[in-house]
Amino acid sequence: MKIKVTCAAAAVLTSLVLANVNLNNEVKADTKPVNTVTKANISNAKTAAGFFKRLSLDQSLTKKQREDAKNAYSIVMNEGKFKGFYNQDVKLTWYHPEKQLGREGDATSLANMQKALLDLDDLVKIRKQYGLNLPKVSLTATAIAMMSSNYLLNHNFDHPINHPADGPFWKDEENIATGSRQVSLYMSEKEYIDKAITNNPELKKYDLTSGTLTQAKWNRASKYWENSAIKDKIRHYLSMTNPAQNSIGAARAGNNSSIDMLQQLYNGKYRHMYPSFTIAQYKQSVNSYIANPEETNFIQAAKNSKNDSAAYKKIRLTRKAFVYNKHGKLVKKGLHIKTLKRGSLVKALKNLSV
Known part of the structure; x- marks a missing residue:
C-alpha cells in the first residue's frame, strides 16, 4: 500500500498504531562519510548520547526523568536493555553506534536533534489550534524515533517493526514521513475527511473541528x-x-522524520511511559546543550521552564482584588464575592499596576 501526499514538496509518509502496514517506496541511502565514536568517550561526545548521558546523571532531575534519560542513552548505544510495553528484547541488527552515532545526517547528530525541535513547534501549534493539552516529551520515545528515522536511511520506506527479517523493533505508536515538515504532512490528511463530509x-x-474536541468525541470519530x-x-x-497524546519523541535523519509515542490503549484507557519533560523544557535543554556541550549545568535551562505557556510574571497584590471569570463576571462563593487578599502572589500575562 502506498500513501502519497502532495503539498509544498512531494512526500511519502505512513503511520503505525500497533498495526501492520506494508509500504515499498524506496529511500535513497545516505552515503556520507561517518565519524567514529568509541564507548570510552561517549559520555562527552557531541551527540544525542552525550545529551542523554548527562541527563541520566543529573541529580537535580527526578528519579523518573533520570531513568527516562538512561533508557534513551541505552537505545542510541544499542545496548538492548529497554523492553517497552511488551517486554521485548530489542537489539538492532542494522544500527552500529561506533560507526553511525552523531554522523552528519544521522538522527543522533546534534544538528538533527535541533532540527527536530521544529516538528515539536508545529505540533504545539496544532494542539493549541484544536484546544488540546500539550503532550510531554519522553526521552525514551525520542531515542526510538531517532532509530525509526535512521532505519529509513538504508531501508525501504516503512516501519521497522514490519520487517522482522531486519531484526526486532519496539511496538509503539509511530508516524514516519519523508520529504518535508512532518506535522504539516500528517495534518494535510484532513482533506480526505473534508471531502467525505462534503x-x-x-x-x-x-x-x-466542529465544537469542543473531547476524548469521547475523538473516540467516536476515530x-x-x-x-x-x-x-x-x-x-x-x-x-x-488525539487528546490522549503523550510521551512523544520527534526525530529527523536526512530527509526522513518520525514522531513516536510510548502510549498504549489498554482496557479503554491510555497508558504512557516516561512523559518526563514539557516540550518547552526539552527544547531549552537541547538548545542549551548544543550551545555548550561541555557545560555541566546546562539542564538549569530546563528547570527554569515550568510549562509550555507564555512566560508569566509573578506579581504581589498591593491591595485586595476581586476575582472575575473569563466572561468578565464577578466570581461569588455563596453570597460573598470572591477576593484575593493583599500580599497574594498571582501570575499575570501582562504587566499591570495593581
Missing part, C-alpha cells in the same frame, strides 16, 4: 473513520489530534 453532510458529526473507505489515508491526522 459528499455526505451527515458525517459532519465526525468532524474533529472509530468511524478507521472503519471507512479512507481509513488508510487519515491515520496520521487522527494520531496528531
Whole structure:
C-alpha cells in the first residue's frame, strides 16, 4: 500500500498504531562519510548520547526523568536493555553506534536533534489550534524515533517493526514521513475527511473541528473513520489530534522524520511511559546543550521552564482584588464575592499596576 501526499514538496509518509502496514517506496541511502565514536568517550561526545548521558546523571532531575534519560542513552548505544510495553528484547541488527552515532545526517547528530525541535513547534501549534493539552516529551520515545528515522536511511520506506527479517523493533505508536515538515504532512490528511463530509453532510458529526474536541468525541470519530473507505489515508491526522497524546519523541535523519509515542490503549484507557519533560523544557535543554556541550549545568535551562505557556510574571497584590471569570463576571462563593487578599502572589500575562 502506498500513501502519497502532495503539498509544498512531494512526500511519502505512513503511520503505525500497533498495526501492520506494508509500504515499498524506496529511500535513497545516505552515503556520507561517518565519524567514529568509541564507548570510552561517549559520555562527552557531541551527540544525542552525550545529551542523554548527562541527563541520566543529573541529580537535580527526578528519579523518573533520570531513568527516562538512561533508557534513551541505552537505545542510541544499542545496548538492548529497554523492553517497552511488551517486554521485548530489542537489539538492532542494522544500527552500529561506533560507526553511525552523531554522523552528519544521522538522527543522533546534534544538528538533527535541533532540527527536530521544529516538528515539536508545529505540533504545539496544532494542539493549541484544536484546544488540546500539550503532550510531554519522553526521552525514551525520542531515542526510538531517532532509530525509526535512521532505519529509513538504508531501508525501504516503512516501519521497522514490519520487517522482522531486519531484526526486532519496539511496538509503539509511530508516524514516519519523508520529504518535508512532518506535522504539516500528517495534518494535510484532513482533506480526505473534508471531502467525505462534503459528499455526505451527515458525517459532519465526525468532524474533529466542529465544537469542543473531547476524548469521547475523538473516540467516536476515530472509530468511524478507521472503519471507512479512507481509513488508510487519515491515520496520521487522527494520531496528531488525539487528546490522549503523550510521551512523544520527534526525530529527523536526512530527509526522513518520525514522531513516536510510548502510549498504549489498554482496557479503554491510555497508558504512557516516561512523559518526563514539557516540550518547552526539552527544547531549552537541547538548545542549551548544543550551545555548550561541555557545560555541566546546562539542564538549569530546563528547570527554569515550568510549562509550555507564555512566560508569566509573578506579581504581589498591593491591595485586595476581586476575582472575575473569563466572561468578565464577578466570581461569588455563596453570597460573598470572591477576593484575593493583599500580599497574594498571582501570575499575570501582562504587566499591570495593581
